[in-house]
Amino acid sequence: MNLPDMKSAKMRNKESVEFIYENPIVNNSFSGQKYYIRTYGCQMNVHDSEEISCLLENIGFERVESEVDADLVILNTCAIRENAHDHVFGFLGRLKHLKKENPNLKIIICGCMAQERSVVDEIMSRHKYIDLIVGTHNIHELPNYLMNLNEGLNIEVKSNENNIYEIGNNFRRDSNITAWVNIMYGCDKFCTYCIVPYTRGKERSRKSKDILREVECLKAQGYKEVTLLGQNVNAYGNDLEDDLNFAELLESVAKTGIERVRFVTSHPWNFTDEMIDIIAKYDNIMPYIHLPLQSGSDQILKLMGRRYTREEYKELYDKIKSKVKNVAITTDIIVGFPNETDEDFEATLEMVNYCKYDGAYTFIYSPREGTPAAKMEDKIPREVKENRLQRLNEIVNKYSNMNNQKYLNKTVKVLLVGPSEKGEDKLYGYTETMKLVNVKCDPSLVGNIVDVEITDAKSFSLDGEV
Numbered sequence: 021m022n023l024p025d026m027k028s029a030k031m032r033n034k035e036s037v038e039f040i041y042e043n044p045i046v047n048n049s050f051s052g053q054k055y056y057i058r059t060y061g062c063q064m065n066v067h068d069s070e071e072i073s074c075l076l077e078n079i080g081f082e083r084v085e086s087e088v089d090a091d092l093v094i095l096n097t098c099a100i101r102e103n104a105h106d107h108v109f110g111f112l113g114r115l116k117h118l119k120k121e122n123p124n125l126k127i128i129i130c131g132c133m134a135q136e137r138s139v140v141d142e143i144m145s146r147h148k149y150i151d152l153i154v155g156t157h158n159i160h161e162l163p164n165y166l167m168n169l170n171e172g173l174n175i176e177v178k179s180n181e182n183n184i185y186e187i188g189n190n191f192r193r194d195s196n197i198t199a200w201v202n203i204m205y206g207c208d209k210f211c212t213y214c215i216v217p218y219t220r221g222k223e224r225s226r227k228s229k230d231i232l233r234e235v236e237c238l239k240a241q242g243y244k245e246v247t248l249l250g251q252n253v254n255a256y257g258n259d260l261e262d263d264l265n266f267a268e269l270l271e272s273v274a275k276t277g278i279e280r281v282r283f284v285t286s287h288p289w290n291f292t293d294e295m296i297d298i299i300a301k302y303d304n305i306m307p308y309i310h311l312p313l314q315s316g317s318d319q320i321l322k323l324m325g326r327r328y329t330r331e332e333y334k335e336l337y338d339k340i341k342s343k344v345k346n347v348a349i350t351t352d353i354i355v356g357f358p359n360e361t362d363e364d365f366e367a368t369l370e371m372v373n374y375c376k377y378d379g380a381y382t383f384i385y386s387p388r389e390g391t392p393a394a395k396m397e398d399k400i401p402r403e404v405k406e407n408r409l410q411r412l413n414e415i416v417n418k419y420s421n422m423n424n425q426k427y428l429n430k431t432v433k434v435l436l437v438g439p440s441e442k443g444e445d446k447l448y449g450y451t452e453t454m455k456l457v458n459v460k461c462d463p464s465l466v467g468n469i470v471d472v473e474i475t476d477a478k479s480f481s482l483d484g485e486v
């Protein structure tokens with residue numbers, strides 16, 4: 021058993037990263053067996069699930085869309101807030117019943133919760149029917165673990181990782197139009213509320229040649245859009261010698277000629293002028309930036325360890341708005357950080373009123389065991405935090421609606437990605453600025469970038485016609 025350890029997860033060894041190029045195992049060990057995978061959390065997890073699916077299909081598994089039909093259920097979990105835990109433990113209750121009916125059912129927990137000692141302890145004491153816990157650093161070992169599974173609970177979690185595994189990019193993705201491309205793993209920012217630097221380990225960048233080969237290959241397969249993924253993409257390349265920085269990587273990806281390039285997420289702290297200039301220069305780098313604010317109060321930003329002030333954020337925001345034509349900017353905001361005062365909260369509202377975001381993901385602070393903020397005393401009652409969240413959301417929604425209204429009667433380019441829930445004669449897709457549009461059109465247009473006239477604008481979506 022390899023148990024997680026938050027203290028060693030915090031350690032950042034100085035050794036350079038080793039790149040391991042390995043073809044995944046291919047055999048028929050599990051042919052005829054079916055797997056169901058459920059993904060919680062961020063895009064990184066969505067993409068990890070694509071890799072996990074590839075590894076499983078390589079050893080004979082076939083995918084199904086319900087746990088009821090499966091021989092193997094995998095929960096790819098998220099640890100960012102407590103409610104993510106609650107969802108997983110809620111679903112485990114259901115799986116426990118299924119396993120009673122079918123004792124051959126195998127259950128695997130992977131993703132960020134697997135890296136938390138408290139979660140693993142809880143599973144060891146109360147959910148012994150689970151077969152395997154695999155951490156975020158070793159999912160490439162999954163086929164091996166499955167082929168050599170012991171009776172009872174198996175735990176395979178590494179706390180610290182120094183390698184990058186390149187398993188090749190020849191795998192089926194969820195979409196054949198848009199693709200996630202990891203450019204780096206981990207995070208070294210250690211914002212005081214955040215568990216990611218512990219569950220995902222130290223910042224490690226993939227080599228630019230491997231990333232570019234992947235993008236070229238996606239383009240050749242007909243993909244229209246790639247989204248470069250990292251917890252903080254600005255830090256790309258800092259750990260590599262003689263390789264590109266993020267602005268240079270972005271430029272090289274744009275030069276492949278793939279139709280749309282996106283990236284998430286950028287920390288406001290080291291968002292360079294060089295990056296802004298590259299985004300402004302290339303038409304195929306989409307004018308959409310997710311720029312997490314977290315708080316508008318200098319005092320709270322300092323306690324969060326965010327490394328910028330509200331003035332610095334505003335300066336960056338203004339620079340992006342003035343240099344990148346028609347740019348849309350969205351953000352993340354946390355309310356109720358320990359001892360956030362009314363003035364601190366008002367300062368956040370003021371920033372939202374200043375930036376008039378296209379959209380914002382808003383959260384109530386959730387203490388994560390092992391992070392510095394979890395040790396801070398907090399006297400703010402839950403009702404106050406809920407009330408703040410509600411007030412914040414009202415303002416955020418007002419601005420998303422206002423920004424969407426600007427699209428009314430305009431013609432914009434939309435990449436059509438799939439059938440819309442709004443009717444059989446409709447597809448849904450995204451504008452360059454990442455606005456969701458339900459488009460009345462011929463369904464055979466899926467996968468194309470088309471000119472769409474916007475006929476209606478709501479807070480969270482647009483309607484249009486080709």
Ligand code: 5AD
Nearest residue numbers: 213214312352353354383384385386
């Ligand atoms: N509590 C609430 N929200 C959090 N986030 C990260 N950690 C926490 C936490 N402990 C939010 C941040 C981050 C987003 C992905 O999740 O806003 O940008």
Ligand code: SF4
Nearest residue numbers: 207209210211214216
């Ligand atoms: Fe978490 Fe901060 Fe890293 Fe984002 S930059 S993953 S909020 S520690």
